[in-house]
Amino acid sequence: xxxxxxxxxxxxxxxxxxxxxxxxxxxxxxxxxxxxxxxxxxxxxxxxxxxxxxxxxxxxxxxxxxxxxxxxxxxxxxxxxxxxxxxxxxxxxxxxxxxxxxxxxxxxxxxxxxxxxxxxxxxxxxxxxxxxxxxxxxxxxxxxxxxxxxxxxxxxxxxxxx
Numbered sequence: 001x002x003x004x005x006x007x008x009x010x011x012x013x014x015x016x017x018x019x020x021x022x023x024x025x026x027x028x029x030x031x032x033x034x035x036x037x038x039x040x041x042x043x044x045x046x047x048x049x050x051x052x053x054x055x056x057x058x059x060x061x062x063x064x065x066x067x068x069x070x071x072x073x074x075x076x077x078x079x080x081x082x083x084x085x086x087x088x089x090x091x092x093x094x095x096x097x098x099x100x101x102x103x104x105x106x107x108x109x110x111x112x113x114x115x116x117x118x119x120x121x122x123x124x125x126x127x128x129x130x131x132x133x134x135x136x137x138x139x140x141x142x143x144x145x146x147x148x149x150x151x152x153x154x155x156x157x158x159x160x161x162x
Contacts, residue, residue, distance in 0.1 A: 008063075013057045013060075013098045041060050046129075047158040063135070
């Protein structure tokens, strides 16, 4: 636990069950376990990335203020995913909930447990579209480009709509 207030961008996604309900439940748990949500993107329906033969995803980016450090946020996310019934059976497979840290302040983490900024932000329209909506002018601390620039440079061909 830290004294200062940190800002973290999280992406929340789901493609099983009642997708809107899953996102709503995840937001409630994030506010309880991590901190208040100060901005949220629209909900975007996106084609599955990695394994195509599965239902479409609903994705949303949240800006959360927290007194937790990044590893503690990761632990809280894991607990929320478990509490909501996430089963990690297949990489990129269907899931009731998936929560990832995109950014944590302007910090850079690179360990076995945690990589921030998320290493594949620039490759995924389902991340960039909602992120550009609420954080278009945020500069990626490694790539030194704004989210809007990353969005316009994206080679991802998968559909994203809100």
